[in-house]
Amino acid sequence: MPFQPSDDFIKYVFCSNMEAKVLFQDSIETLIDSENLDFMVFKVVDGKVKNLSGYDEWSEIIEIDETTFKKLHLNLCQKMGRVVRTNFMDNP
Numbered sequence: 001m002p003f004q005p006s007d008d009f010i011k012y013v014f015c016s017n018m019e020a021k022v023l024f025q026d027s028i029e030t031l032i033d034s035e036n037l038d039f040m041v042f043k044v045v046d047g048k049v050k051n052l053s054g055y056d057e058w059s060e061i062i063e064i065d066e067t068t069f070k071k072l073h074l075n076l077c078q079k080m081g082r083v084v085r086t087n088f089m090d091n092p
Helices: 018-026 028-033 066-090
Strands: 010-016 039-045 060-064
Touching: 010 018, 010 066, 018 028, 018 039, 018 060, 028 066, 039 066, 060 066
Parallel strands: none
Antiparallel strands: 010 039, 010 060
C-alpha cells in the first residue's frame, strides 16, 4: 500500500522488499535479529517523498512510529557497519 500523506507534519515509514516485510510483521525483534538489509526507514516531512533518495525503489511501505524508526535506523547502521568493516578487513 503506498504511503498516504496526512495532516500530520512528520510521518515515519518502513520500506522494504517482501522478505523484510514478513520479518517485520512477525516482530521488530525478528527483523533486527536477522541479517536482512533489504529495508530502509524514512522520516517524511509534510508528506514530501519526492526528495527522499531511493524511496520509490521499495515494493512495501508501512507507516511506523518514531520509536520503531529509531530502532530500525540504528539496526541498519549497525548491520552496514559490520559489512563495511568486514569488507575492509578482507581487502586492506
